[in-house]
Amino acid sequence: MEHDTTLDRAHALIQSGDTAEARDLLLAVVERDPANIAAWEALVRITPEPAQALHYLEELLARDPENEWAAARRDQLLGRTTAMQVATTPNGGRPRRRDTPSVERRSRLAAWWSQVRADWRLFRQNRLALLGLVLIGLFGVMALSHPILMETVWVRGIYHPEVGYDLNYAPWPAPPVFPEHILGLDGQGRDILSQLLASTQPSFVVAFTAALTTAVVSTVFASLGAYFRGPLDAVLSNISDALLLIPVPILMIIIGSRFYSEIGSLEFGLLYGILAGASSAAIVMRSHALKLMNWPFMEAAELTGAGPGYIISRHLVPHMLPLVAVHMMLTVTGAVVAEGFIAFLGLATEARLNWGTMVYNAISFLQIKPDLPWAQILAPSLSLSLFAAAFYFVARGLQDVADPRIKGER
Template sequence: MTAETTPPAARAPAGPRQLARQRRRASLVRFWNRYRSHRAGLLGLALLALFALAALTAPLTVGPDVASVTEAPGRPMESPSGDFPLGTDRFGRDLLGLLIWGTRVSLLIGLLAALLSVVIGALVGITAGHFRGVYDTVMMRVTDWFLVMPTLVLAIALATVMSRSLGTIVLAIGVTSWPTTARLVRAQTLAVESRPYIERAKALGGGHRHVMSRHVLPNVMPLVLAQATLIISSSILAEATLAFLGLGDPTVVSWGGLLQEAREAGAVSSGDWWYLVPPGIAIAVVALAFTLCGRAVESVLNPRLGVAR
């Protein structure tokens, strides 16, 4: 005698939130499947993972005492050796430890400055493309003024008149690098608002806030994300430039600060390459990594660009 099998219970219909989570999960899976086909993007992601790991584990691997001048373990300007793989600086500090510790500051400034830049650019671009008229004209003229002005000169001017701190560097870079994002987001906003479902949303009573937050913002976010990855690399380069010019925070260790100290110590004229080369290579590699990731993200989100893999 065989037991009768009962049909499985019918599943309850998924709610709106569950459907939204399923769509987001499926979108992330599709994004990753496309992203991992870009070998250059994977290389950039691997490099960024190494830098992020070094930054997160720096308090455990080198500790904050590595920046102490009074507790320097070596003699000033020692060449690379077994005890000091990258040599020592003019105070006798381990340059390898300083390089690892400086990763924290350089990446933090790059991320915060890029965040500030894309927030300003997205806000200006979305509002200008949505409201148009006089507001659009005024904001685009302001954007054009920032575009024609040298970004580095504006950042140097702000860093000069304000106190020397990490917040000043972030503010100086962020408020001078947003115009490109604003222009791109405005163009995308105009394209989105010309679609029929925007007219339907307005006809059903959707206000300005609803249209911009529920319809425009989700459509411009991929562009903002791709732009953010590219701005991070330029922000790190700008921070290194400001620190090299002596406009950074002298109380913290960064890659640009190491280059500035090497210049002051006369490493160029004396041929102490270990003081100059490692920070310069670190800046170049992390900027390249963010650029590779940005190009891959842009290619995934907009396949029509046809970026070479």
């Protein structure tokens, strides 16, 4: 009954000319009831962008394969796209696009914004995903605040993570002291809160470097293998299968046990991203890319004479981005935990400050002082766990947006 009421409101808005708000209502209907054929048909009728209309037609035909109107409309749009929007160059390479009217550009922008709003509505239904965004924002504030506090509020040297000894509160380690040392001092007289904030920056370096590298490597492996097939696909698939034999976090721990003190956070993130992107992420992305290659708009692009570079960059890769974002977030979790575990094993140098090193130093002092202040172990352990969990929660939310099966369930 609620769906029928919303659908009636959408039809009324269409008759009054307010297609933008009508599209939002229709998208809300198909999110709650993906099998609503009338809503899909209405979306097709009010969508001016051929590519977006084709997407809605594919969704409609997937649920109603015998719909003759939808099949005819799809064939019409494919023919119109071929005839009106694309013209091949004399050398058969990249297609040359004709000038797009401003009205069509605005329609394309409106369709894109409507899709973003629909994806956000689906994303925010996952409360853990919203919690992950809040936690990432909190850690971002921590990373930005440390250098500012070092130059302004914390004018004394006692908060410096490497040389900030405070003789006023010896012997070390010392429990929390307000307001000078909110979380106390470690076994070397260094402020724990300052170390906690300073460790956030290298964690972000590892996180974003690993995520971006994974995105690039997995996209390259998947797109090239799915498009060219043959020997190239076989070579790339064999590389991915070989790397999949050993989980990337364990492989990085093995490598880090030998070379961790010789590489920085940036190099660690790059290496982790390459291994993760070429193994599990590449396998999943390749499977998705192979499905995309069978879609009608891909066949239409090939029939117009578009070259491999154009098809991959303008048609294949954009449709892979939602799934790429999921694997980026999942990679962060493994990379941060692997780096923290290596540091926890005591393989990091003192200058390589991170949360794992803080836990290792705290446990080292347990033999000297069994009644160790709680903040020395709990604060860095909790920070490492929440940092990894935040990106995992966001990845689950992005998975809801990228996976059509989950869309249907919600």
